[in-house]
Amino acid sequence: MTTPTITQQDVFAEMDKELRRLLPEFTGDITPTSTFEELDLDSLTRVDLLAAMEIAFDIEVPDDEVAKVVRVQDLADLVLSLRSRA
Amino acid sequence: MAQSYGSSLTGIAGYRPGQPVTNDVLSPRTTVAPEWIVERTGIQSRHHASPDEDITTMAAEAGRKAIAAANLGVEDIDLVILATATRRQRMPGGGPTVASKIGLPRAGAFDLNAVCAGFTYSLAMASNAVRTGDARHVLVIGAERTSEWINPQTPDTFVIFGDGAGAAVVSRSEENNIGPAVWGSDGARAGVLGMTEFGPGEEYVTMDGPLVYKWSTAKIPPVARQACERYGVSLEQVDWLVPHQANKRIIDTLARTLRFPDDRVARDVVDTGNTSAASVPLALSRIYESGRMSPGDLVLLLGFGAGLTYSGQVIRMP
Numbered sequence: 001m002t003t004p005t006i007t008q009q010d011v012f013a014e015m016d017k018e019l020r021r022l023l024p025e026f027t028g029d030i031t032p033t034s035t036f037e038e039l040d041l042d043s044l045t046r047v048d049l050l051a052a053m054e055i056a057f058d059i060e061v062p063d064d065e066v067a068k069v070v071r072v073q074d075l076a077d078l079v080l081s082l083r084s085r086a
Numbered sequence: 087m088a089q090s091y092g093s094s095l096t097g098i099a100g101y102r103p104g105q106p107v108t109n110d111v112l113s114p115r116t117t118v119a120p121e122w123i124v125e126r127t128g129i130q131s132r133h134h135a136s137p138d139e140d141i142t143t144m145a146a147e148a149g150r151k152a153i154a155a156a157n158l159g160v161e162d163i164d165l166v167i168l169a170t171a172t173r174r175q176r177m178p179g180g181g182p183t184v185a186s187k188i189g190l191p192r193a194g195a196f197d198l199n200a201v202c203a204g205f206t207y208s209l210a211m212a213s214n215a216v217r218t219g220d221a222r223h224v225l226v227i228g229a230e231r232t233s234e235w236i237n238p239q240t241p242d243t244f245v246i247f248g249d250g251a252g253a254a255v256v257s258r259s260e261e262n263n264i265g266p267a268v269w270g271s272d273g274a275r276a277g278v279l280g281m282t283e284f285g286p287g288e289e290y291v292t293m294d295g296p297l298v299y300k301w302s303t304a305k306i307p308p309v310a311r312q313a314c315e316r317y318g319v320s321l322e323q324v325d326w327l328v329p330h331q332a333n334k335r336i337i338d339t340l341a342r343t344l345r346f347p348d349d350r351v352a353r354d355v356v357d358t359g360n361t362s363a364a365s366v367p368l369a370l371s372r373i374y375e376s377g378r379m380s381p382g383d384l385v386l387l388l389g390f391g392a393g394l395t396y397s398g399q400v401i402r403m404p
Contacts, residue, residue: 042126043296044335051304063275063297 006057006083011076018052032073053079059086093213094263095401096223097156097255100364100371101148103139106131106357109245118241128334132248132359134233141173142180144251145229146187148367152225152253153188160188163255164221166195167211169204169228169363171392172235173197184227193225201280202330202391203269204228204363205252206398209387210267212256219258227253228363235281237290246333247291248359252367261402265317268309269397275301279392302332302390303339309398310344310388317384317400321346324400325383326373330390331355331365340388362391379403 016030022045030039036046046069050061053075059082061069069075108131109120123129135144145168153163168181181195200207205228212224229251236244256264278301282292306329314321327346329337331354341351354369361368366387373379383403390396 044126044299047296047300047303048339051300061300063278063300066296066300 006080008076008080011053011057011079012072014056015049015053015072015075018049018056022048030072032071032076034072035070036072037070049075057083059083089219091217091219092259092262093216094257094259094261094404095254096257096404097152097154097158098253098367098371098374099148099151099155100250100252100368101144101151102133102250102358102368103135103144104133107134107248112245116238116241116244118245122241123245126242126333126335127246128338128353128356129246129359131357132246133250135231135249139249141170141229141231141251142183142187144231144249145170145180145184145227145253148229148251148253149184149188149225149227152227152255156223156255156257158223158255160190161192162223163190163193163225165212165215165224166190166193167208167224167226168195168197169200169208169226170197170230171199171201171204171362172230172232174234180229190225200363200389200395200397201393202332202360202362202365203389203393203395203397205366206267206387206389207269209254209256209264209401210269210397210399213264216256216258222258224256225253226256226367227251228361228365228367230362230364232291232360232362235289235291240290240292242295243291243293246360248361250358250361250364250368252364252371254367254370263402265313265400267397267399268312268316269395270309271393271395272301273393275394278394298332298391299336299339301394302336303343306340306388306390306396306398307343309390309396310340310386313386313388313398313400319384319400321386323384324386326350326352326379326385327388328352328366328370328373328385329388331358331369332360332391374403
């Protein structure tokens with residue numbers, strides 16, 4: 001059975017949904033170049049976002065990648081990369 | 087033929103040294119504001135032991151109270167297990183000194199280092215000792231002096247750790263009121279949390295907070311469910327959740343993931359800080375002494391932390 005293909009758009013859509021769940025008072029735009037610091041996500045809430053993406057896309061983020069994810073695009077790239085290895 | 091018995095927790099007590107050290111007092115000594123401490127950790131205050139309150143002193147205080155709470159005398163205790171990771175003196179272990187300070191005439195004694203999971207590991211060892219007949223009553227103590235090992239230059243550890251001791255008596259009984267332990271470890275992640283040497287005589291606790299948070303919030307919920315299953319109960323039947331008091335963010339996420347009623351979750355960390363092996367018995371004793379528990383209440387205990395290591399079990403309160 002092949003792993004279903006996901007697109008970058010799929011990942012952005014899921015990330016937008018999860019970010020707004022984690023930041024219920026945030027009403028601004030979330031773009032690929034948005035940094036999680038600009039979005040006011042502290043390091044632990046960033047882990048909550050990673051955990052949500054792990055569940056949504058059936059991936060596991062390696063420990064050495066956690067600190068490298070600073071922008072929305074970084075996380076999208078990581079999710080797509082991990083999915084391609086699955 | 088070897089006889090086997092049941093095991094029960096018959097006494098629980100805690101000891102917090104000195105006066106609370108608030109965030110307003112601690113903040114000027116490090117590089118973060120009081121507001122940062124609360125937002126990041128949920129901690130409002132913690133206790134730091136005075137120079138003459140070493141681990142064995144605190145452990146003996148808690149131990150005496152637990153023995154009294156169990157309505158036992160010093161001659162009844164056959165074994166002392168001291169769970170600790172912050173004793174500066176490596177040899178001998180602290181357990182025999184604790185037994186001597188309390189005045190236990192016949193107790194065996196040893197130390198157990200599983201850091202933040204130390205108490206729950208020790209509880210399992212105590213339960214096994216009484217169930218096999220090796221002991222009638224075991225005194226289990228988690229005691230830590232983490233304030234000796236924190237660096238003001240690293241606020242993520244400096245502000246969370248505190249000192250204290252919690253003790254429990256485990257006794258032989260007809261019923262099995264201490265469930266089987268579900269335990270494990272991940273030594274490949276040993277570098278995520280532990281003591282680091284910065285120079286001669288300069289050793290401090292260092293931690294990768296996000297990685298500790300990631301591991302614990304993913305790993306511990308299945309452990310919780312397994313511990314319930316092994317005791318033959320569902321999570322919904324458990325009355326209280328007492329996880330290691332690492333920080334409030336981890337506790338909140340665990341409780342949310344397990345969908346556990348919020349008012350039944352121990353959050354002793356708010357004014358006790360993270361006391362490593364002492365955290366679970368301190369949190370348990372606080373709830374018990376508040377009068378909020380009923381006899382026979384089921385409690386899910388979860389220890390986890392440096393190692394990385396974890397263990398959990400369900401117990402039935404007296």
